[in-house]
Amino acid sequence: MKLSNLASLDPIITGSGRKGLQGASALDREVWNAFSTDSLSMLPLAEQALQLALESSKQTTMHEAENVAAYQEDDHFANVKVRKGQKLFRDAVLTAYENRCCVTGVAEPRFLVASHIRPWRQDPENRLNPRNGLCLSLMIDKAFDLGLITFSEDYRLVLSAELKQHEKNPHIAETFFTRMGQPITLPSKFTPDQRFLAWHRESYFVGNPLR
Template sequence: MSPERLRSIVPMFGGGTSYVETLDAILEFVDEHQPTTDELVGWHRGTFARVSSRDSILRRVDYLEDVGFIRRAGDYWQLGPEGEAYLSDQTTSTLLEIMVRRNVGLRSLLYALSAGPMTIDEVSHQQLDTHPELGWNPSSPDMAKQRTNWLRSLGLVEKDGSLYSLTDEGRKFTDRAVEQWAGTEEASVSNAGDGLTAATYETTVVARSVDPEFRATVLSQHDGMCPVSHVDHPALLDVAHVLPWSEYPDHRADLGNVLPLSKTHHAAFDRELFTIDADYRLRVNPEFDTQSDILQRTIIEQAGEQVSFGDTGPEPTYLQEHNQRLAWLAD
């Protein structure tokens, strides 16, 4: 069984963009000396300026143990499995894989930033809206800053004034991650008894499986509701791509190219029974005939009506390109 993913991310000493360098130094010290706890605390005090609180040091040590970077061996500290994996090549890609696998919300933050720069308050709300199980006080920016600082240290995020945005490496990560992390086990993210949360549900019938954190990000941006049917149960929602997944790999992780649809409406959309035009009006295939009350009410009777997306609708140019492929849709 996979270990529980961590809700709290702890900063490293040494400054907001130096977390990786600090982690490297700690792991190299542990690997070489296998210190006791007192020796590890003393090393921190001798290495970093203005670090004296034992509790503050041990909070960081506990976090590194929870991730799996270090582990206790009797009275001593040794490298844990994640520490051994990282130090075996000490590449950013290995460290990034560990951090996004073991910590809730890092991937969803990168997906959200792919849509545009965010302030630290927007980062905080994005994380809590997408992962309510994080549970921190939304009025405090500290937890959001710790997350952005880890991503800055990894070279995926940069800060310009009050805005945080993706670097080129960050964009490369999001382009790969939506498929790379598809089907990953995320059941420990939430304490929900039925497991049917936005982050944990994996599509297996109609929709292509995507990274659960990408799925959670999409649902969060659309208030967890299908804009066509108004279905709002996460287990009944798919992530639908406007421009097809197989033909447009560069847009797989593009938040402007996706929307949440109920499983039935996703199937109907993919089978070209209805579409949404660039003005967000529902357009219905004239050959679509059904006796289903639900489909009559939510699709056929809504032909020509505006679909409400708020501020998070799909990119109109993507809808236009999608609709140019539909033989039945004539201006």
């Protein structure tokens, strides 16, 4: 019901003819306005709140684990650098694209990636910016990450000449060559920032575009 209250504040939802519930409180409106006007700053805070909630729920079952701990081999842990906000970035990007690859139309979430246009390691300020993201299927994401494909100023698929040697491969041809020059499906919000796409074309795309 709380989510339905928030849905009544979303212009994307209300613009489609749906209404949500009409019980949104002043706090609901305050939260909605905060995320709508400054989503980039709010995403890490939301991710932190989500982790705290998950940790709290896990504590209720810890005693069950203690009962069987003596019969299990100890796990080995390694320190890892956690990418805070990554899940919310993925959720924001996939939702904006209605859980469909903007190139192929693949609509299975397990095969989709919230792909960074400017890589996570190179642009800390835009790591969680949904306009720095594209919803891509796994193979398209890999080609984009390798610089084998990019997108033009009018959001059309551009192939690198390096793909030419694979043109006779039926799967490569079906995935890439049949879509060369076609426009991507743009999201309902968080349209890819042209500055990021220009950077990808100039600094990440390999070789010359295939004509």
